[in-house]
Amino acid sequence: MATPTPAPSLPAMGDPFHLSLLRTPRGRFRVSLPPGGEFLLGTPEPLSRPGAAGQSFCIPITEMVGVQLGGSGSPPTVEGNQFTVFFVQREKRQRWSLGSLEFTVAPGSGLAPRWVDALQRSIQLHGVTRPRKLLVFVNPVGGRCRAGEIYRDRVAGLFALAGIQTEVIETQRPHEARELILQQDLGDLDGLVCVGGDGTFNELMHALISRTQRKAGIPEDNPAATLLPPRLRIGIIPAGSTDCICFATVGTNDPVTSALHIIIGDSQPLDVCSVHHHERLLRYAVSLVGYGFYGDVVSDSERHRWMGPMRYDFSGFKAVLCNRSYEGTVEFLTAGGTEANPRDQTRCRAGCLVCSESSHQLLGGSEEEKLPQQESTGAAVSEWQREQGRFLAINLTCMSSACPKSPDGLSPSAHLADGTADLILVRECSALGFLRHLSRHMDHRDQFDLPFVSVHRVRALRFTPKQLEGSEERERPGCRGWKGLLRGLCWGEQPLSSWSCDGETLPHADISVRVHGQLIHLFARGIEQKMGLV
Numbered sequence: 297m298a299t300p301t302p303a304p305s306l307p308a309m310g311d312p313f314h315l316s317l318l319r320t321p322r323g324r325f326r327v328s329l330p331p332g333g334e335f336l337l338g339t340p341e342p343l344s345r346p347g348a349a350g351q352s353f354c355i356p357i358t359e360m361v362g363v364q365l366g367g368s369g370s371p372p373t374v375e376g377n378q379f380t381v382f383f384v385q386r387e388k389r390q391r392w393s394l395g396s397l398e399f400t401v402a403p404g405s406g407l408a409p410r411w412v413d414a415l416q417r418s419i420q421l422h423g424v425t426r427p428r429k430l431l432v433f434v435n436p437v438g439g440r441c442r443a444g445e446i447y448r449d450r451v452a453g454l455f456a457l458a459g460i461q462t463e464v465i466e467t468q469r470p471h472e473a474r475e476l477i478l479q480q481d482l483g484d485l486d487g488l489v490c491v492g493g494d495g496t497f498n499e500l501m502h503a504l505i506s507r508t509q510r511k512a513g514i515p516e517d518n519p520a521a522t523l524l525p526p527r528l529r530i531g532i533i534p535a536g537s538t539d540c541i542c543f544a545t546v547g548t549n550d551p552v553t554s555a556l557h558i559i560i561g562d563s564q565p566l567d568v569c570s571v572h573h574h575e576r577l578l579r580y581a582v583s584l585v586g587y588g589f590y591g592d593v594v595s596d597s598e599r600h601r602w603m604g605p606m607r608y609d610f611s612g613f614k615a616v617l618c619n620r621s622y623e624g625t626v627e628f629l630t631a632g633g634t635e636a637n638p639r640d641q642t643r644c645r646a647g648c649l650v651c652s653e654s655s656h657q658l659l660g661g662s663e664e665e666k667l668p669q670q671e672s673t674g675a676a677v678s679e680w681q682r683e684q685g686r687f688l689a690i691n692l693t694c695m696s697s698a699c700p701k702s703p704d705g706l707s708p709s710a711h712l713a714d715g716t717a718d719l720i721l722v723r724e725c726s727a728l729g730f731l732r733h734l735s736r737h738m739d740h741r742d743q744f745d746l747p748f749v750s751v752h753r754v755r756a757l758r759f760t761p762k763q764l765e766g767s768e769e770r771e772r773p774g775c776r777g778w779k780g781l782l783r784g785l786c787w788g789e790q791p792l793s794s795w796s797c798d799g800e801t802l803p804h805a806d807i808s809v810r811v812h813g814q815l816i817h818l819f820a821r822g823i824e825q826k827m828g829l830v
């Protein structure tokens with residue numbers, strides 16, 4: 297039997313070394329690492345700074361990025377009587393930056409290396425979820441084609457400072473990351489990092505989930521299969537066009553903030569949708585699975601990649617003018633068993649109670665097993681419902697799908713990890729009506745409070761376009777006048793839209809979707825509530 301590695305021990309209480317008088321650029325401080333080693337505390341030395349009380353500092357060890365001998369420069373100035381602590385510093389609007397504090401010890405005291413050693417041991421002790429080795433995929437063509445530069449200039453140095461070992465792969469073509477993840481030995485890794493947009497993240501996530509199922513012998517093509525969560529977490533360094541998944545899980549699209557969440561080992565569970573066409577898995581998705589408007593926008597925007605992120609505005613504008621709707625049948629399994637609903641005005645934030653309560657339920661078995669229990673407790677029961685007709689948009693999202701243009705997102709009260717998704721049905725309406733719905737995504741008004749919009753919290757979805765129901769009925773004849781002209785300019789008549797799935801277009805219109813609660817984990821913690829002073 298292997299002997300367990302002893303946990304790094306902390307110095308005994310009363311060790312004078314953990315209470316030192318140290319000089320910093322802000323003055324002299326009584327600096328201590330109290331027993332337990334969870335915080336580095338500093339109180340101004342009263343004799344040296346009269347009236348300086350209140351400028352104390354407290355750095356949680358869990359938010360310490362690293363500690364090094366010498367000054368804060370890179371490479372550090374090797375001063376035997378100096379050491380520097382690097383930590384997470386909160387800025388405005390969910391942004392984090394790298395803070396640093398230089399300490400100078402009394403010359404000849406030998407205290408600097410001892411402080412460095414003690415702090416590093418504390419980081420090790422309290423940072424068990426921190427990654428030590430990461431595989432980083434950089435997509436050089438995502439967004440404004442700046443992923444390589446972003447990683448090199450803003451992230452690589454932070455990982456090095458935190459002592460994280462990295463292997464960096466710049467992808468040369470689509471699906472390269474997928475192939476590597478499926479084939480390579482990932483045994484010694486703690487996580488994957490995606491430097492790119494939602495499409496790159498989706499590719500990594502899909503490959504990681506597939507790899508886990510293949511190894512466990514779970515048939516992914518079976519829509520009813522219970523999937524196994526991968527061991528590795530995924531970090532997202534935003535470098536795409538919209539970066540909605542990063543924004544909705546961190547609250548900002550900033551490479552440094554994301555890198556710091558990775559370094560301190562944050563962990564955020566995420567629900568994942570599996571999308572099947574009959575008995576074949578097409579894709580996994582965490583953000584938008586959309587048919588109609590968003591499906592058309594994404595597939596059209598692919599033809600205009602040269603425009604960069606502007607392509608979405610261009611294709612969106614066209615799609616609004618065309619005002620196309622598509623006929624079909626939507627069937628959905630309502631969430632049941634939960635008080636929360638898409639219009640309850642709550643927001644999923646770090647430490648969300650709805651998500652943590654759901655994690656107990658999610659551990660409790662399959663939907664079928666849970667139904668009788670829900671009935672006995674009087675909670676709403678999951679049931680299949682059906683809506684038929686012409687839809688301008690069918691949107692399913694496992695998260696708010698917020699992005700900088702729509703900070704509340706497609707479904708502002710959606711939860712990241714409650715085992716459900718929000719289904720938004722926009723029925724055929726005028727272009728003006730649809731514009732009203734769209735504009736409400738940007739001005740905090742209720743986008744669901746319109747007669748042609750409905751929203752449901754669901755666990756599964758099926759969609760069958762009218763054309764694939766074997767009906768003889770044809771697409772309505774083209775409209776005359778300016779409407780018909782616009783339609784001609786846009787795409788001509790097309791009976792089917794396509795589904796877009798985390799920004800990638802799917803090849804089939806009749807699909808089934810199932811939500812898998814907390815199937816993956818990100819290096820994130822959800823959006824933090826505004827922090828008050830303690």
Ligand SMILES: Nc1ncnc2c1ncn2[C@@H]1O[C@H](COP(=O)(O)OP(=O)(O)OP(=O)(O)O)[C@@H](O)[C@H]1O
Pocket residue numbers: 435436437438439440467468469470471492493494495496497499535536537538539540798799800
């Ligand atoms: N070297 C490459 N050449 C071409 N395509 C690539 C390459 N590397 C990766 N890809 C593909 O590029 C696609 C799009 O990338 P990504 O989604 O990251 O950027 P984006 O579309 O600009 O951002 P977003 O999805 O946030 O709007 C991904 O599906 C990925 O498979």
